[in-house]
Amino acid sequence: MVEGRSTSTQPGTGGVAATHVGGGGVLSRLFVSKAAAPGQLYGAPGHGDSSVIAVVTTIVLVVGWFVITNAGWVKPLFLPTPQAVWGKFVLAATEGVSNSTLAQHTGASLLRIFGAFALACVTAIPIGILMGTNRIVRGIFDPPIEFYRPLPPLAYLPLVIIWFGIGEFSKILLIYLAIFAPMAISARAGVRSVSIEQIHAAYAMGASRFQIVWHVILKAALPEIFTGMRIGIGVGWTTLVAAEMVAATRGLGFMVLNAAEFLASDTVIMGIIVIGLFAFGFDLLMRYVERVALPWKGRV
Numbered sequence: 001m002v003e004g005r006s007t008s009t010q011p012g013t014g015g016v017a018a019t020h021v022g023g024g025g026v027l028s029r030l031f032v033s034k035a036a037a038p039g040q041l042y043g044a045p046g047h048g049d050s051s052v053i054a055v056v057t058t059i060v061l062v063v064g065w066f067v068i069t070n071a072g073w074v075k076p077l078f079l080p081t082p083q084a085v086w087g088k089f090v091l092a093a094t095e096g097v098s099n100s101t102l103a104q105h106t107g108a109s110l111l112r113i114f115g116a117f118a119l120a121c122v123t124a125i126p127i128g129i130l131m132g133t134n135r136i137v138r139g140i141f142d143p144p145i146e147f148y149r150p151l152p153p154l155a156y157l158p159l160v161i162i163w164f165g166i167g168e169f170s171k172i173l174l175i176y177l178a179i180f181a182p183m184a185i186s187a188r189a190g191v192r193s194v195s196i197e198q199i200h201a202a203y204a205m206g207a208s209r210f211q212i213v214w215h216v217i218l219k220a221a222l223p224e225i226f227t228g229m230r231i232g233i234g235v236g237w238t239t240l241v242a243a244e245m246v247a248a249t250r251g252l253g254f255m256v257l258n259a260a261e262f263l264a265s266d267t268v269i270m271g272i273i274v275i276g277l278f279a280f281g282f283d284l285l286m287r288y289v290e291r292v293a294l295p296w297k298g299r300v
Contacts, residue, residue: 062082065079069082076266079265079269080266080269085266085273088264088266089102098255098267100249105251105252106278108248108250108251112171112175112244112251113236116176116236117175117229117233117236119172120179120183120232121229124183124184125183127187128185131187131191132187132190132217133191141184145180145185148181149182153239153243160174160177170243174242175236175243178238179236182231182235183231186227186228186231187221187225190222190228194220202216222293230286233279233286240252241257245257255271
């Protein structure tokens with residue numbers, strides 16, 4: 001037996017000896033991987049909970065930000081202190097910045113983001129499924145989607161303004177176009193990834209074409225569809241600032257851009273943090289819905 005280590009055989013692991021590391025300090029206990037679950041000899045790559053490491057990483061970043069800025073190593077113009085950012089957050093929540101309170105800015109941005117996201121869900125997902133199941137639909141929609149998908153939204157923003165003006169519709173349309181492409185492509189990829197054996201088995205049991213699409217293809221494509229929804233809403237948040245560049249009076253992106261013109265870096269960072277928190281929170285919600293709706297994902 002090696003000093004500091006002990007081996008023992010755990011039930012349910014097929015007689016494989018599990019090694020326990022003794023000593024080694026806090027870091028060794030923090031980053032040590034958990035034993036494989038019963039019935040799993042080696043475990044899957046990347047398996048295990050990383051929430052503790054994520055929390056530690058966040059704390060380290062915040063503490064480093066606090067130390068660097070309060071020690072005067074970086075000028076406040078380039079990186080304000082956490083206290084200054086928090087003070088600006090309180091000011092924005094109570095008195096307001098850029099002619100509106102933080103709640104008003106947030107409400108305007110959320111309306112644009114989720115309005116575009118909902119519109120993309122009811123159009124991009126059906127079109128993506130049809131692209132995967134019908135060659136005519138694929139031939140119609142594939143060229144324009146693949147053409148504009150790599151383009152940054154700022155490239156076709158002037159054209160959107162020329163065609164639809166500077167009102168609220170053009171802002172939602174710009175975000176919608178950015179979300180539409182990844183969601184449609186993900187839905188199509190999900191349909192194309194369905195096992196042909198499953199389709200043949202359903203046909204052999206007397207299923208109709210509609211039943212094949214609804215009960216076999218759609219359910220098998222749901223993991224890719226959820227992935228496309230998560231990617232799409234992320235792209236939508238990145239497009240928000242571009243959408244609120246044009247004749248906007250409220251919105252988180254407008255607040256950040258307006259503060260940048262006056263070199264108010266504390267407001268800029270505060271707005272970035274708020275946008276990031278909302279985006280991260282919605283992504284966590286999507287992950288939860290995916291786990292509830294698709295409990296079989298990754299197990300078959």
